[in-house]
Amino acid sequence: MPRGDKSAYTDKQERQAEHIEESEREQGRSEEDAERIAWATVNKQDGGGKRSGSGKKAGKKAAKKSTKKATKKATKKAAKKSTKKAAKTSSRKGTSKKAAKKTATKKATKRRASKKSAAxxxxxxxxxxxxxxxxxxxxxxxxxxxxxx
CATH class of the missing domain: 1.20.5 (Single alpha-helices involved in coiled-coils or other helix-helix interfaces)
Incomplete structure (x- = not known):
């Protein structure tokens, strides 16, 4: 099938493309741009040209399931890595964090005291x-x- 051939599209998809093309022409777009936008919209909505009949969505659902599983696995791996890194760094920085907290609280109390005395x-x-x-x-x-x- 040569590039740009519309034989794989159903009648409904062709009607949708014609309607979109007309509305784009009414908005002032050129003939070429209107046609390009119309077919791009149909492709985006339906995932490209398809024949009517049973089984037209089966391939799409299977692809969605496999991508969902892959993304779940990837997010789980990333979460595990981040928790491991956090555990390592927290064990190293545990004492320094405590010291930093103490100094921060001391500074905060000093500020409060100075504000009260100024008031x-x-x-x-x-x-x-x-x-x-x-x-x-x-x-x-x-x-x-x-x-x-």
Whole structure:
């Protein structure tokens, strides 16, 4: 069968391709592009040209099952490898991880403590400012009284 031969397609597939081609032409695509898109869509939907009748999907299902099994095996192998690597590295890095956790918790507690002390100090500064402002205004008033008398 030469390339581009459409004899392997069923009547339904040909009708679908014609319909898709018409809609592509309405959207402003060229004749060649519309035909290419139409047959590509039919191939994607049905897996290529097929004859009608019983057994038309049997090959596709068997292929799907074999690929599913292969992917399951591959994922299991990858999971085993990653758990083995994690076990090896955790045994090596166990002590260093513990030390890192300790230092991290120490730093976090220091930060919290410094934040709390800063929060406590801030209101004291505000009240001190208020007191000095009050003192300054009282001093100004007394100075004004002295000047007046």
């Amino acid at each position: 406590k100090k801030a209101p004291a500064k505000k009240s001190a400012r208020k007191k000095t402002a009050g003192r300054k205004s009282a001093a100004k008033k007394s100075a004004a009284k002295k000047k007046a008398s």
